[in-house]
Amino acid sequence: MNAILEVKDLTKHFGEFAAVDxxxxxxxxxEIVGLLGPNGAGKTTTIxxxxxxxxxxxxxxxxxxxxFPKEREYILSRIxxxxxxxxxxxxxxxxxxxxxxxxxxxxxxxRQKIRELLKLLEIxxxxxxxxxxxxxxxxxxxxxxxxxxxxxxxxxxxxxTASLDPDIANKVVEFIxxxxxxxxxxxxxxxxxxxxxxxxxxxxxxxxxxxxxxEDTPLGLxxxxxxxxxxxxxxxxxxxxxxxxxxxxxxxSFPRAHAVAISLLEADxxxxxxxxxxxxxxxxxxxxxxxxxxxxxxxxxxxxxxx
Amino acid sequence: MNTNRLKIVLLHTWxxxxxSVETWADVFWQPAIQIWVYTLIALSFAAAGDARGTxxxxxxxFWNFIWVGEYAITVGALWEVWARSFSSLFISPLTMExxxxxQMISGTIKSLLAVVMSSVMAYLLxxxxxxxxxxxxxxxxxxxxxxxxxxxxxxLSLIFRFGMQVQSLSWALVFLIQPIGAVFYPVSVxxxxxxxxxxxMPATYVFETMRGQLTHGTIDWRALAIGGILDxxxxxxxxxxxxxxxxxxxxxxxxARLEG
Numbered sequence: 001m002n003a004i005l006e007v008k009d010l011t012k013h014f015g016e017f018a019a020v021d022x023x024x025x026x027x028x029x030x031e032i033v034g035l036l037g038p039n040g041a042g043k044t045t046t047i048x049x050x051x052x053x054x055x056x057x058x059x060x061x062x063x064x065x066x067x068f069p070k071e072r073e074y075i076l077s078r079i080x081x082x083x084x085x086x087x088x089x090x091x092x093x094x095x096x097x098x099x100x101x102x103x104x105x106x107x108x109x110x111r112q113k114i115r116e117l118l119k120l121l122e123i124x125x126x127x128x129x130x131x132x133x134x135x136x137x138x139x140x141x142x143x144x145x146x147x148x149x150x151x152x153x154x155x156x157x158x159x160x161t162a163s164l165d166p167d168i169a170n171k172v173v174e175f176i177x178x179x180x181x182x183x184x185x186x187x188x189x190x191x192x193x194x195x196x197x198x199x200x201x202x203x204x205x206x207x208x209x210x211x212x213x214x215e216d217t218p219l220g221l222x223x224x225x226x227x228x229x230x231x232x233x234x235x236x237x238x239x240x241x242x243x244x245x246x247x248x249x250x251x252x253s254f255p256r257a258h259a260v261a262i263s264l265l266e267a268d269x270x271x272x273x274x275x276x277x278x279x280x281x282x283x284x285x286x287x288x289x290x291x292x293x294x295x296x297x298x299x300x301x302x303x304x305x306x307x
Numbered sequence: 308m309n310t311n312r313l314k315i316v317l318l319h320t321w322x323x324x325x326x327s328v329e330t331w332a333d334v335f336w337q338p339a340i341q342i343w344v345y346t347l348i349a350l351s352f353a354a355a356g357d358a359r360g361t362x363x364x365x366x367x368x369f370w371n372f373i374w375v376g377e378y379a380i381t382v383g384a385l386w387e388v389w390a391r392s393f394s395s396l397f398i399s400p401l402t403m404e405x406x407x408x409x410q411m412i413s414g415t416i417k418s419l420l421a422v423v424m425s426s427v428m429a430y431l432l433x434x435x436x437x438x439x440x441x442x443x444x445x446x447x448x449x450x451x452x453x454x455x456x457x458x459x460x461x462x463l464s465l466i467f468r469f470g471m472q473v474q475s476l477s478w479a480l481v482f483l484i485q486p487i488g489a490v491f492y493p494v495s496v497x498x499x500x501x502x503x504x505x506x507x508m509p510a511t512y513v514f515e516t517m518r519g520q521l522t523h524g525t526i527d528w529r530a531l532a533i534g535g536i537l538d539x540x541x542x543x544x545x546x547x548x549x550x551x552x553x554x555x556x557x558x559x560x561x562x563a564r565l566e567g
Contacts, residue, residue, distance in 0.1 A: 014560055045560070051398050053563040055554070073309075073400045081398045086566075087391040089319070091326040100322070103315035104399040130326065131390075146395075 002029050003062075004154045004186045005050070010059035012045050012210075019045040021210035022059070027154065030184040034197040034218075036297060037207035043190045046207070047158050050188070051081055063154065077105055082147035083158035084140055090132035094118070094142050097131055098149065105150035117145040121175060137168035144172065148179060154186045161193060169193070173200060194293035204293065206300050213300060222291045230262040230269055231255075232276070233285035244279045248272070266290065308408065312401050316409025323386060324417075333378060338371050338421040339428060346432040362518045364429055366490040368437060369451060369517065371421040373488075373510060374481055376455025379414025380407065381462050381477030388471065391566045403553055407463075411456045418452065443520060447513050450534050454509045457541035458484070464545075464552040470561060489514050509537040 003026040012020040020042040027033050035043050048054040050061060052069040061068040063075040088097040095114060102110035118124045121141040126134065134142065140160060147155050160176075161169040173196055180187060191197050197204060198218045206214040206221070214221055234241060241260055245252045250272065251263040264272060269288065276283055324330050345367040349360025384406075387393035397403060426437045437444055462476050484490075487501060488510040494502055505511045512534030516527045556562040 012560075048560075048563045051394075053394055053397070053557065054560050055557045072402075076398065076400045081395070085391070086395045086398075088395065089323060089387065089392045090390045091386070092319075092322045093326075096322045100315055100319045101399060103318065104312055104396075104401050106311065 003027065004029055004031075004064060005188070006060075006062040006065075007050070008060045008062075010046070010049060010061065011057045012042075012049060012054065013057045018210050020049070020056075023207070023210070023212050025205055025212065025215070027186050027188060029153075029186060030180075031203065032180060032187040032189055032201045034201035034204035035188055035190045035207065036194075036197060036204060036293070037300070038297075041207040042210040043207055044158065047081075047156050047188070047190065050156055052076075077150060078152060079154045079156070080147040080150060080152040081156045081158070082143050082160045084136075084143075084160055084162035084164075085158065086143070087139065088131050088142060088146065091130065093128050093130055094123075094134070095127040097142070098146060101146050102149050107149055113149060114145070117148055120179070121145055122171070137164050140164055140168070140172060141175075144175060148183075148185075151183065152185060154188070157187055157189045157191075159191050160189075161191065161196060169196070176200065194297060198293050206296065208300055214296070218293055221296045222293060224296070227251075227263045228266045228269065228291060229289040230264060230272065231259065231287040231289070232262070232283050233259050234276075235282040235284055240279055241276070241281055244275055244281070248275065308402075308405060309400075312405050313409050313412070316401070316406055317413055320383065320409065320413040324413075327386075333382075334375060334417045334421050335424060338375075338425045341367055342425040342428045343432070346429060349433055349435070358522075361435060362521055363491045364433065364435055365437070365440075365517055365521060366514055368422055368425045368429060369447060369514070370485065370490050371425060372418045372448060372451035373455045373458070373484060375418035375421045376411075376414040376452050377458040377462065377481045378478060379417050380410040380456065380459030381466065383410040383413065384463055385466070385474055385477060388474075388565050393566055394563065407460060407549070410459070414455065414459065415452055418455070419448075422448075440517070440520060443517075443526060446531060447517055450509055450513045450531070450538055453538040453542055457538070457545035460545040460549040464549045467552050467556045467562060467565070471565065471567075484508065484510060493518065507537070509534040509541060512537070 005027040007026065008024045010020055010023050011018065023042075023046065025033075035046065037043050045054060049056045050068075052072060063071075063079060066075060068075050089100075092100070098114045098117075099110060102114060107113050114127070115124065118127060121144060123138060123141050123145075126138060126142065131139065131142065144160065147157070157176075161172050164172065176187070177200065179185065187200075189197065189201060201218060204214075204216065204218055204221055205212050214224070216224070235258070238254060238258075245260070245262065253261050255261050262272065273283070273286070342364070345364050349364045352358070352360030352363070384393065387396060396406065422437075429435045429437070440447070458481055462480055465476055466473055487497070487505050488508050489497070489505055490510070494505045494511060494515060497505055512530040516530050516534075520526050553562070
């Protein structure tokens with residue numbers, strides 16, 4: 001896979017404080033990579049360095065094999081950025097705002113491109129509306145339209161769905177998924193919405209105290225968090241259930257009458273279920289809670305993550 | 308410097324201007340009220356047989372080049388910071404230099420609008436015409452505009468360096484130039500101890516020469532030459548300070564924090 005972005009040994013010190021501490025990573029063509037971490041982990045500083053808004057202390061950034069920011073104009077005309085926090089000029093209409101960016105990116109047939117994107121994002125009727133009259137969800141979609149104006153090969157997205165209601169956030173994610181599949185654009189994605197990251201990202205990097213502390217596919221990361229939670233509802237007495245689980249040395253608790261919560265590896269679930277059948281325990285309901293990125297996030301923030 | 312992107316910056320400024328009543332007020336309302344007041348002062352001088360009112364009015368009209376020219380650069384950037392759209396502009400191929408030069412050009416156009424309107428008002432109210440300055444008006448305009456650009460980039464450097472808590476400098480600091488720069492009266496009336504500050508500013512030479520032309524009909528070319536040289540020094544100094552500050556605030560993270 002060709003690396004669209006290659007970061008080596010990137011560091012940013014603010015005085016004595018290391019906001020980003022010797023991180024290296026790359027993003028391949030068509031890949032969506034999540035950049036996650038608690039507040040203050042260094043995500044925003046990393047993105048700001050990737051956009052030349054902050055100068056790194058040390059390290060190199062290469063886009064398309066060219067050094068950044070030395071080849072700034074070539075690179076910035078081929079990448080883009082979307083964030084719920086970076087806005088557009090509020091005193092201008094949506095069409096004017098997007099027209100300005102289309103001009104800066106030297107987009108061919110800018111009006112046609114703008115209308116296509118507005119239509120895709122279901123906001124065609126907003127073209128002549130002032131940006132400051134828009135709702136948060138509408139603004140986010142206009143910012144997304146800006147991010148796709150120049151047919152970028154890479155988009156950096158910093159919490160693009162922050163503060164949106166679930167319905168609009170879902171539409172935004174659907175749009176990103178759709179266009180990413182069609183255009184094979186690479187994306188570096190930060191969000192605090194773990195479900196969204198699991199849905200979109202091929203690979204996830206966790207930053208903590210400026211360092212990449214974990215990097216894998218979403219599935220690979222969650223497997224490292226450990227046990228699933230199996231919640232069973234059963235008929236009859238609790239005693240045989242307890243006897244069997246104690247014999248098998250399985251961690252468990254009884255959250256309510258006729259229900260048991262068992263902590264175990266996902267692979268051991270069938271064995272436990274067969275065991276209950278053998279011991280004549282009648283299971284009436286099975287619920288499996290697998291660990292997700294939220295658990296990974298919490299275990300990293302809590303310092304219990306297994307590296 | 309990409310001329311296409313410069314045109315886009317100008318188009319951006321026009322779109323913003325066309326939707327912002329506040330900006331019209333800066334370009335039309337404030338100069339209009341000021342020229343009205345100064346015309347009345349000039350009339351009261353004239354009633355007492357004193358021709359110095361004309362000098363004051365001329366000073367007021369040409370002051371707009373400094374005020375609007377500087378303001379266009381600093382407040383042009385601030386409008387983007389207030390809208391939280393400033394950093395987005397520089398995530399595109401647009402460079403800071405192109406943005407600043409675009410603001411200089413738009414400042415020139417805005418200040419010309421303010422000066423033309425003030426001049427028309429002065430003619431209608433006082434029968435005073437700036438055309439009495441002849442072609443020299445262009446020389447004065449050029450020197451004052453370059454000075455306004457220098458002030459603009461210097462004040463923008465201060466805002467970049469110290470953040471939005473000093474944003475009011477963009478419309479307040481330039482007024483320090485008015486008393487010291489001998490806009491309405493000769494340098495000789497200033498206390499001796501601060502006259503050297505006045506003589507370090509190109510605007511002083513322009514206004515002194517302008518008054519000389521209006522009063523005696525003579526043009527002090529030597530003073531204008533000094534003003535021109537000082538313009539180059541101020542502009543070069545402003546540009547260097549701006550470049551150093553821009554690099555420094557990108558290193559310190561202050562540039563990215565401007566929008567909060």
